[in-house]
Amino acid sequence: MAHLHLPDGVLPFYLWAAGYAVAAAALFGLWLKFRRARNLLVFARAGFFAALMVVAMSLHVAPLGYHLNLAALAGIVAGPAAALLACFLANVILALLGHGGVTVVGLNTVTLGAEALAAFALFRAFAFVKATWPRAFVATTLALVAGTALAFGVVAVGTRDFDEVVHRGRGAAVELRLFDGSAEHVGEAHAAAESGRGEVSTGRLAALFFGLGAVGWVLEAAVTATVAAYLKKAAPRLIP
């Protein structure tokens, strides 16, 4: 629920190319591992967990498009390799459904994958906590905070040139008049560009990201912790 699907057309090329590069490096590592070990169970688990994430993300549980993303649960239950592959597969499928962009599959994989890996590491680090629910709740919350911080960093860096991108689009402002005959659009665009307005306020962006994200952290962590506690009873071999 804390995960935000970045769309196409907003972030600059260098950023989404970097996202693809990082995701490709991680996937290459996974491919080498898969080739060496021929671990079909990890592969099949990744496929089914990705499908589970897509199904979960298709069901909105609260207003404003809040939905479960289950990345942290994938990290806790399926392990880092399967979870990372599942994050990539889920993001590709989601991009095909218009839920997140095609160009930002790499970046979305990095942010979602970071949540899964953080949840995996934190859940193991908190092994001294005997009760599964609080252990999973804290691990998931911290992982989601880390994922949101990463997504915020990406968006903050990506929208640094917001006014410049709009300024470049302004080249067509004259044509806009031909389309709808509205002189106001042209005037506003010029005024904005000339006065250098249209800057993203990092503080306001952070307040929105973390403010809205906090609701999602609590809901997702509570559901993940309940699932982990349920699995601990129903199938203890799955929860270390």
Added chain:
Amino acid sequence: MFFEDLDYWATTGRGWLHRVPAWAKLLWLAGVVAALVLIYDFAFYAALYALLLAFLFTSRLPARRILAASAYPLVFLVLVFLSVRGLALFAVLYFAVRVLAVALTVLLIVATTPVPRLLAAGRFLPRFLVAGLFLTYRAMFILADVARDVRVAYRLRGAPGWRRPRRFVVNTGRAVGYVVLAALARSEDAAAALKVRGFDGRMYL
């Protein structure tokens, strides 16, 4: 679920866009992505969006549902706009039309091309990724059925909503837990099936 509808439209549709080969559609998508990097003209994206709307209204697809789905990325855009000081109307229109044009391109492609055919056209991708995507695509429908059954059972038993938040979270957690168990059991079956069929990382699509 929306992906089931998309699959249904792609496999049963008879519009002109359904007859366009998958490779041509992927080439079109590549062109739109290249445009995102190279072209910054508002007029270009407005014209592209108008063209895509024409495609949508002539391809015998449920236009309203596809338009609604293509608008989902605007949720993210609204967050960015809310954090902009001195936001101009032009900036709103410019980014909205860019985002909507790409989202509608992708949805038009997926709503008119069965996913296995798209994956078959994506032979340039690493084999194990194509196989993973195909496995995910198959599993989505299996798990959607399980999730639907669990939801019906949950509602038949009284399903407390947000008025009892603690109960709601506990029940949702248990319902998801059941679906997770089903997913893991089926993934073990799938792994065994892949093994006996001598799976070498390639799916023959």
